[in-house]
Amino acid sequence: MLNNGGSGGGLKQDADRLWRTDNTARLLLHAFNTFEEKLLLRAASAGAGDIRRVHLNVLRHVDVKGTRIAVLAQRAGITNGAMSQAVALCQRDGLVKIRTDPEDKRARRVYFTPDGLSLLETLHELFLGIEQEISDIIGENGLAELRRLLGLLQRDFNVSAGEIKARG
Numbered sequence: 001m002l003n004n005g006g007s008g009g010g011l012k013q014d015a016d017r018l019w020r021t022d023n024t025a026r027l028l029l030h031a032f033n034t035f036e037e038k039l040l041l042r043a044a045s046a047g048a049g050d051i052r053r054v055h056l057n058v059l060r061h062v063d064v065k066g067t068r069i070a071v072l073a074q075r076a077g078i079t080n081g082a083m084s085q086a087v088a089l090c091q092r093d094g095l096v097k098i099r100t101d102p103e104d105k106r107a108r109r110v111y112f113t114p115d116g117l118s119l120l121e122t123l124h125e126l127f128l129g130i131e132q133e134i135s136d137i138i139g140e141n142g143l144a145e146l147r148r149l150l151g152l153l154q155r156d157f158n159v160s161a162g163e164i165k166a167r168g
Contacts (some may be wrong), residue, residue: 042126058090066111
């Protein structure tokens, strides 16, 4: 089993800067990366093909009724160009198709293909298995509490548009 060094995610500990490896962000990142790596490994075992993180970074953001590339990029926190490249990879692999946006002929919209929707259903089943594994570790009540607390963060711990604009 891959062990990336605990909450530090492989970063070597520095006695003068322990906060870099021992903090909430590292713990969240480690949990996310582990969840995603388990998902990719199980997808491969389930015969889902050569699905990689770049695929997930597109698929997790596409609405079932289609999404503009600029919106996907914003959701993923990457540039439009980087998202266009990632979408092209997913298109090459038959998971999405790109069509002109019916509301704005200058924009492109990304839609799931039948294979992409099938993969989405496979990923859902695999998600449930990974969540069960987490529940086996922290208990059903622990998982419910974790989801409740993360939901609070999702609702209340955000960056405002003004903060983003000030960053430049």
